[in-house]
Amino acid sequence: MILFLAYLAIVLSLGSALLALLIRQQAVLATGFAKALDKGVSLPPAAEKFIADALSPTCFQSRLQQLVFLCLGLAGVSAILAGVSVLLTETIIRDQMSLGLPWLPWHVRLDSLSGFFYLIIGLAVAAVSLFGPGYVKDYDEQEDSFAILGLFTGIFVAGIFMVLLADDAFFFMIAWELMSVASYFLVSFQHQEAANRRAAFLYLIMAEVGAIAIILGFGVIAGFSSNYSFTFDAFRDTDLSVTWASVAFVLALLGFGMKAGLVPIHVWLPEAHPVAPSHISALMSGVMLKVALYGLIRFCFELLGDIQWEWGVVLLIIGALSALGGIFYAMMQNNLKRLLAYSSVENIGVIFMVLGLSMIFLDQGHPEIAALGFMAALFHAFNHALFKNLLFLGAGVIQHQVHSLNIDEMGGLIKRMPHTSKLFLVACMSIASLPLFNGFVSEWLAFQTALRVDVIDNAVLRSLIPVAAAALALTAALAAACFVNVYGVMFLGLPRSRHAEKAEEIKDKGMLAALSLLAGLCFLVGIIPGMVISMLNHVSVQIIGHALPNEAAINWFWLAPVSAEQASYAAPLVLLGVLLAGGVSFWYLRRDPAVAFKRTETWDCGYGGLNHRMQYNSVAFMMPFRRIFANVWELDEKIDKKSSAVPQQVSDIHYQLQVHDHSWRRIYNPIERLVYGLARMVGRLQTGNIRIYLAYSFVTLIFLLWVVS
């Protein structure tokens, strides 16, 4: 039954892909339906009228789009059901499909880990399919073909589900490639612009390099397994020497890290995410990055055998780099989706850091604390999927209404878009890890893990982990500043452009419902984290082999993962306290109607004429950070001053700021030059002269004959 639901999710998403292809077949379908009626197919009159209406040229397009997204939404719902039921029943379901290579049928396995990711992805897909119909409604079929968008969205989602089910390397790679290639087409969806094509190509190259690394990683394990079997079961039984296991780990980290967007192999992410349609960026950022995380967990914790603490240190350092680098670069962006993409790098970095902590504790013989870290990492992945989806979908709403993604062209949207602004605020609070919201809980668990460092004997680790905790604290503080800036500049103050001034609240109920669903979950999980954590406990038992030290304390009310004396958090109590304190002060101060507040002019120092240009924009807001952490970015700052006729006075100032990523100049440009140089050297062989080519063949033949003899 559970497996049926899991398959149903795949079939439904493929179904939505096929349905999308019908978008240009309105005439064919309408005549076909008329013929069927003529031939005497009888339907209830209501159904007949409904279908006839849907097939009429005017509303065929929107009906079909709704149908496609309904299909996708049902796929999401069945994935949620499959995920939750596998987590609650704690079963491991296996199956085989007689597809694939003759001697290697596709192995399928659904266990707690894949069940948990099924849940995350199901939630994201369900929200996106609520959002989709309103978002694509206005697409011009000639320019941006819905058939292509729907086809590849369906294949992409199906590919993700298949990755989670795969239980042999061959099936895994097929599903993985399906996901990568489908998402390439989604990134290049609006291919009319050269920048989008370039971003998509960059993404394809990096995805394929990553895939090669993963294949090699599997190859290393397979080389040591008995009878060269490629099933994960055989991998689990394989014993690798520490050296070879480390080689496989590095390959896997490269491959999965490339997809997850770890620094310095993150550069495709800020290019590719902004150019895809918003609901696709939501899926890529909220979901695809999590699949990379899934891959790494599966590979390292299950297939590789014994974890080494050195791997944990590597993850900790790379994670810290990604977390800090991601948020630093996010702060300097003014394209909202680019900013969110960099912030995904940050969150992935945090997740990998905590995963690294978990590895260290596991190898040092403290599985109960490793379980705590592991759960913190997975919980953060869950939370990130929720709030990052919300942010990307919110960005989609704003792009739809304001026709811009530049945050410095917005402002004052809180009055023009009251619902969207509230939901976006929830997302900002969650990502800034404020108490009462979900981001805080995973952050709290991460700190609790890091604070258990005194059980470790190794002196290097004992001093390294507090430094990592310091980096984590700095990351959280920077994220808060970053999202105060985002929300303040976009939604508050005076409108900074005509578009922002004329923006209106979104009319489409589905889009608002998608945002509300995700925002509600962010809040709910923040108040009652116990419900997710109790599910995560099963995953941890399966992967780490150990549950939380203090399992009894995980209930709906209290969160005390280690022991009640050591650390506890009761979000419902905190919420009650806030409501009580806020309510009493509000009621007490508001009781006298004579002192109700009065609306007046803003204070303008007595000069008058305040306008929107006088506000801080995001560049100004981030100026102190640019001064303090100047070396983090490659800043290109130009100030042109024109002096006026009056001496000592400036008539005109032009300020230009460009922020570049260090990794381009330090890593990618040298690689590019190297590849280009090599290609030129190889190019010298090719003269285009047939006689030279014949001479090559002749020489090769002679050489081979000499070798053979």
Next chain:
Amino acid sequence: MNWIFAFIQTLLFIALAPLLVGWVKWWKCRLQNRKAPSLLQPYRDLLKLTHKQPLVSHTASWLFIATPYIVFSAMILAASVVPLISIDLPTAASADVIVLVGFFAFARFFQALAGMDVGTAFGGMGASREMTISTLAEPAMLMAIFTLTMTASSTNLASAIGYVLDQGIVLRPSFVFALFAMILVAIAETGRIPVDNPATHLELTMIHEAMILEYSGRHLALIEWASAIKLMLYGVLISNIFFPWGIAVDFAPSALGAALLWLLLKLAVLAVFLAIAETALAKMRLFRVQEFLSFAYLLGLLGLLSHIILEASR
């Protein structure tokens, strides 16, 4: 019983906070050879503000009006989880010390947003500067606090303070580092000289005041009171974490009374030091604050490392 006591203790916290502000002001005036206002002046100011009609800009949204209540509630919650005169505090279990830092972050998040809401240059400037400073101060504070929590192996403030109390007077190098880090952070976070000047309204130097420039009437009263509670919170944290002696461990009236006296004494001494520092020092340039706070961060980290290397029992 102890829940009721926790409630009373929180009320006491809230009620005493303006007195501390008045005490600091009194000492500052005396040190600067000025005539000091009455100690009760902050209470009179708050009362006066609550009776005035607040003015709200046309451009302000609901967030501007909600923020004072949010900030005030966050500070009350923070006050409710910090042991004031007794370490038997049931509310401390509902939110540990990481959540306490979270409450501060919550209040600051909304205050910065409210600063940007009206759409003036001052609001944005204050918000930007406040977020810059707190970005540097928050990790430093966490480092200082982690030194305590790792020593006591508990992030619950009440039990951590209880642990330090049990151990008696032990000189821990890590605590010395953490104490200095905490003092530097407290100065930055409560907006005192040399980081910010609570008495200034000069455009170029304002940080906290720039953010709340548009507030008036009861909204301003709430924000001022919340700042007073924040000052007291840092004072109580410093005195009860690093010098917990005198705090009550049970509810015997004599112990509670003695604890209250001890607390007032400790706070009074701390406030005198603050007043002396504020009189003797000049305000720093904004871009010197980073050095000040990186120093605090470094001290916090050194404290943590010296705990792990020198003190942990292995």
